Amino acid sequence: MPDFMSIGRAILAKQPFSQFLGTELVELASGRAVLALDVKPEFLQQNGFVHGGVLSYLIDNAITFAGGSVLGEKVVTAEYKVNYISPARGERLEAVAVAESSGGRFSVCSCELFSVAAGKKTRCALGQGTIALLK
Amino acid sequence: MPDFMSIGRAILAKQPFSQFLGTELVELASGRAVLALDVKPEFLQQNGFVHGGVLSYLIDNAITFAGGSVLGEKVVTAEYKVNYISPARGERLEAVAVAESSGGRFSVCSCELFSVAAGKKTRCALGQGTIALLK
Amino acid sequence: MPDFMSIGRAILAKQPFSQFLGTELVELASGRAVLALDVKPEFLQQNGFVHGGVLSYLIDNAITFAGGSVLGEKVVTAEYKVNYISPARGERLEAVAVAESSGGRFSVCSCELFSVAAGKKTRCALGQGTIALLK
Amino acid sequence: MPDFMSIGRAILAKQPFSQFLGTELVELASGRAVLALDVKPEFLQQNGFVHGGVLSYLIDNAITFAGGSVLGEKVVTAEYKVNYISPARGERLEAVAVAESSGGRFSVCSCELFSVAAGKKTRCALGQGTIALLK
Numbered sequence: 001m002p003d004f005m006s007i008g009r010a011i012l013a014k015q016p017f018s019q020f021l022g023t024e025l026v027e028l029a030s031g032r033a034v035l036a037l038d039v040k041p042e043f044l045q046q047n048g049f050v051h052g053g054v055l056s057y058l059i060d061n062a063i064t065f066a067g068g069s070v071l072g073e074k075v076v077t078a079e080y081k082v083n084y085i086s087p088a089r090g091e092r093l094e095a096v097a098v099a100e101s102s103g104g105r106f107s108v109c110s111c112e113l114f115s116v117a118a119g120k121k122t123r124c125a126l127g128q129g130t131i132a133l134l135k
Numbered sequence: 136m137p138d139f140m141s142i143g144r145a146i147l148a149k150q151p152f153s154q155f156l157g158t159e160l161v162e163l164a165s166g167r168a169v170l171a172l173d174v175k176p177e178f179l180q181q182n183g184f185v186h187g188g189v190l191s192y193l194i195d196n197a198i199t200f201a202g203g204s205v206l207g208e209k210v211v212t213a214e215y216k217v218n219y220i221s222p223a224r225g226e227r228l229e230a231v232a233v234a235e236s237s238g239g240r241f242s243v244c245s246c247e248l249f250s251v252a253a254g255k256k257t258r259c260a261l262g263q264g265t266i267a268l269l270k
Numbered sequence: 271m272p273d274f275m276s277i278g279r280a281i282l283a284k285q286p287f288s289q290f291l292g293t294e295l296v297e298l299a300s301g302r303a304v305l306a307l308d309v310k311p312e313f314l315q316q317n318g319f320v321h322g323g324v325l326s327y328l329i330d331n332a333i334t335f336a337g338g339s340v341l342g343e344k345v346v347t348a349e350y351k352v353n354y355i356s357p358a359r360g361e362r363l364e365a366v367a368v369a370e371s372s373g374g375r376f377s378v379c380s381c382e383l384f385s386v387a388a389g390k391k392t393r394c395a396l397g398q399g400t401i402a403l404l405k
Numbered sequence: 406m407p408d409f410m411s412i413g414r415a416i417l418a419k420q421p422f423s424q425f426l427g428t429e430l431v432e433l434a435s436g437r438a439v440l441a442l443d444v445k446p447e448f449l450q451q452n453g454f455v456h457g458g459v460l461s462y463l464i465d466n467a468i469t470f471a472g473g474s475v476l477g478e479k480v481v482t483a484e485y486k487v488n489y490i491s492p493a494r495g496e497r498l499e500a501v502a503v504a505e506s507s508g509g510r511f512s513v514c515s516c517e518l519f520s521v522a523a524g525k526k527t528r529c530a531l532g533q534g535t536i537a538l539l540k
Contacts, residue, residue: 011181015180015181016177016178016179017177017178017179017180017186017188020177020178041151042151042152042154043151043152043155044150044151044152045150045151046149046150051150051151051192051196052195052196052199052211052212053188053193054192056188056191056192056195057189058188060187060188060191061186061187061188064187076187076219077219078219078511078535079216079217079218079219079513079535080216081215081216081217081398082215082216083378083399083400084211085371085373085378100355100393101356101393103355103356105510105540106537108353108355108396108484110396123370123371126380126398128351128353128380128396128398129353130353130483130484130535132511213376213400214349214378214400216533218505218513218533218535220506221506221508235488235528235531236528238491240375240405241348241402243490243531245515245531245533258506261513261533263488263515263531263533264488265348265349265400267376270375281451284451285451285456286446286447286448286449287447287448287450287458287459288456289447290447290448311421312421312422312424312425313421314420314421314422315422315423316416316420320422321422321423321462321466322465322466322482323463324422326458326461326462327458327459328458330457330461331457331458334457346457347457347489348488349488349489350487352484352486353483354481354482354484
């Protein structure tokens with residue numbers, strides 16, 4: 001069995017944008033990935049919540065890791081959708097992604113995005129998308 | 136008629152995440168918004184392309200501006216979808232968003248995301264989503 | 271507590287398209303709806319599987335019922351997304367929809383679509399969308 | 406150059422669900438497909454509008470044809486999203502689909518869905534999705 005965490009951390013370390021934001025790989029197993037990100041003041045929007053673009057980024061990246069765990073390392077997000085459920089406040093974000101299917105070339109993945117404020121988790125967004133294996 | 140550009144620039148200036156990345160409002164008119172972003176090395180992913188999360192952020196923000204131009208200032212992206220079409224390389228990104236409908240409380244918006252490399256524009260992603268007026 | 275099943279069956283009985291196809295309401299409770307449909311030869315596509323449009327219809331309708339169970343009767347699907355996972359064959363379809371959030375005017379719902387062939391259930395599609403309360 | 410209309414009509418004739426509803430292929434060219442459907446009373450929902458599932462079906466099918474026109478005959482819709490814009494009334498539906506990209510294995514397509522009432526066209530829904538070439 002591949003050492004998912006080592007492989008995943010190595011990939012994340014090679015993503016300048018993830019390093020720039022400070023993304024951590026919390027968990028990576030076959031069909032499941034958890035990414036987290038400490039919220040910085042620079043991540044907010046005009047109403048004081050975390051900008052949707054940060055949530056989307058984390059969902060996009062988490063489903064790529066979940067899909068990659070079943071398809072292989074050389075994957076990209078082909079498409080995805082996000083529904084925002086509640087404003088994200090607090091000190092940390094967590095994206096929990098699951099590979100819902102795996103068909104050799106594609107994996108359909110879903111993701112729940114949580115914010116953590118004073119130890120309380122709130123689900124802020126839901127994502128669903130397609131991860132594709134590169135040729 | 137509202138001075139869209141002044142209003143839009145003021146909103147963008149109040150978005151810490153947009154300031155952090157360096158987003159510019161290029162155009163804002165009734166039903167249409169163009170945002171641009173100079174690509175920095177920190178925006179890339181492991182294959183040397185701009186990270187999808189950056190593209191998604193710019194699409195999300197551009198459709199919010201386009202929707203806000205027909206609904207009013209107090210709007211949020213309720214949901215959206217992105218299809219990535221080609222890897223984004225080059226020195227600049229441009230998101231061109233259009234309000235496809237406006238029904239008082241919601242606006243369905245679409246967005247084309249271009250990268251600009253050595254003066255050549257390439258369409259890299261397509262977005263479609265719903266902007267909602269806050270109560 | 272409202273008698274969800276009676277209300278739901280009455281609404282379904284007033285949908286000519288659902289009657290035309292033969293849709294049944296199997297379950298309706300606060301935040302959850304299950305619709306089912308016996309597969310007829312007319313529902314297929316050129317490869318002998320159930321046409322994606324039939325699966326989409328059932329997902330669309332199931333999330334409307336799930337959203338309506340938390341928002342009220344006067345609801346519509348504002349938008350949704352479907353990812354097809356595996357071809358649908360067999361004698362029956364079941365759509366299990368859940369209201370993932372409820373915010374007064376909107377509910378984000380998800381749906382799993384199963385086909386049943388010789389008693390064996392296969393998950394064929396996943397949906398995610400927004401249900402909106404009419405004014 | 407392939408005779409798109411002949412090929413397209415032959416495929417449509419082999420889709421029992423499309424025959425059941427009465428779908429017509431109005432136009433098929435490289436990267437573009439137009440499907441139409443005369444509205445029957447059986448297609449409505451409880452408020453007297455055409456059921457969203459009918460609109461979704463037509464969008465799903467139209468993007469498959471548009472994608473197939475650039476990828477080849479053996480294609481399926483992998484995923485798509487629909488935003489409903491206005492209720493569909495009237496005597497006819499038209500779905501105009503365009504292949505926005507073509508990358509060998511996938512084509513991202515978009516679709517506008519119109520209803521026609523007393524000669525007046527109204528745009529009722531927008532779709533965006535991925536068509537995949539079967540192996």
